[in-house]
Amino acid sequence: MKRHVLLLWLLVCSGMTEAIEPISTTIAVGMAAALTGFLASYQNIFYYFHECCRPEWISFNRTGLRIDLENKLFGQHIASRIILKAVNGFMNNDNPKKPLVLSLHGWTGTGKNFVSKLIAESVYKEGMHSKFVHVFTSELHFPHQSQSAIYKSQLQQWIKGNVTNCERSMFVFDEMDKMHPGLIDSIKPYLDYYDKLDGVSYRKSIFIFLSNAGGENIVQTALDFWRAGRDREEIELKDLETALSLSVFNNNKSGFFHTSLIDKNLVDFFVPFLPLEYKHVVQCAMAEMKGRELQQDRGVADKVARDLVYFPKSDRVFSVKGCKTIESKLDYYT
Structure with a gap:
């Protein structure tokens, strides 16, 4: 009226x-x-x-995320379980006390970036192409250590501006192991238990950190289980989490070096990604063929998997690069 x-x-x-x-x-x-x-x-x-910060464009699909984790992520029983429970609990909470903060760790090619993509696709209609999903990489966005002070200010402005635009924003920080120590602490207030900061609430945002740091601890645990004749599915989060967080915190080459994010327990989950075995590489190759709408040929998948480098060299148990080079290898064999 x-x-x-x-x-x-x-x-x-x-x-x-x-x-x-x-x-x-x-x-x-x-x-x-x-x-x-x-x-x-x-x-x-x-x-x-036109994509807007509304339910038509941002709506969590729990079933879709569960199915994707089950059918597209291979050899990561710990990561799959943690991710599903963490994202589901957070997205179904209308009044979270703080943003969701996940730190994904493991060697290259084990699925960290891929999981970030699956999370984005389960929350945003446009997935990783959504204007509410923001990806930062150390070498591209923060290349010069001498400009750390400028980067800190810019990072704060970027995050504040984007969350002001949409409280359901998602931020992915790749290559955390290459980020200048201390830089990530500049956003610590946004990850803490505050209702609002300067009139902006960050409690419904998602922050995901990706890092190779701590990968050696994860690999060593996987090797210990294998040498003891135990199944990798027996590995539990408690076998890795404490050693992982400590190694990341004390690694002076990591963006998490002595960071208050860890010291103040603002990272909700340290998610370990295990090294992949031959069978997982085959699964990756088969999934890639399916994604390209090619006939799934187990023979081709085996050729691709055999072409990779494994360790220990004498036993060829774990793929050095995981599934990272599967796409290019498949181009060669098809």
Whole structure:
């Protein structure tokens, strides 16, 4: 009704209602109502075609994430379980006390970037292409240590600006092991237990850190289990988490070196990604063929898997690069 009155007031101010009879005024109000309905419909159409910070574009798909983790992520029983529970619990909480902060660790090619993509696709209609998903890489965005002070200020402004635009923002920090120590501490307030900072709430945002740091500890644990004749599925988070967080915290070449994020327990989960075995590489190759809509050929998948480097050299148990080079190898064999 207020919109109708406003539109009518605009008509009055423009002189269009001068000497109008009461019945004409009624018509004007009707026109205003019709115009309001049109504008509302137009707004809804705009939301349909243009990505906005609304449920039409941001809505968590738990079933989709579970199926993707089960069918597309191989050899990572610990990571799959943690990711599903963490994201599900966070996205279904209408009033979280702090942002969700995940730190994914493991050697290259084990699935860290891939999991970030799956999370984005389960939350945002546009997935990683959403304007509410922001990826930072050390060598691209923070290349010069001498400019750390500038980077800290820029990073704070980037995050504040984007969360102001949409509280359901997601930030991915890749190559944390190459990030300058101390830089990530600049965003510590945004990850803490605050209702608002300068009028902005960060509690519904997601922060994901990706790092190779701590990978040696994870690999060593996997090797110990293998040498003891134990199945890798027997490895539990408790076998890795404490040693992982300590090694990352004390690694002076890591962006987490002596960071307050760890010291103040602001990282919700340190998620270990185990080294991949031959069978997992085969699964990766088969999945890649399926993704390309090619006929799934186990023979080709075996050729791709055999072409990779494994360690220990004498036993060829774990792939050195995981599934990272599968795409290019498959191009060669197909």
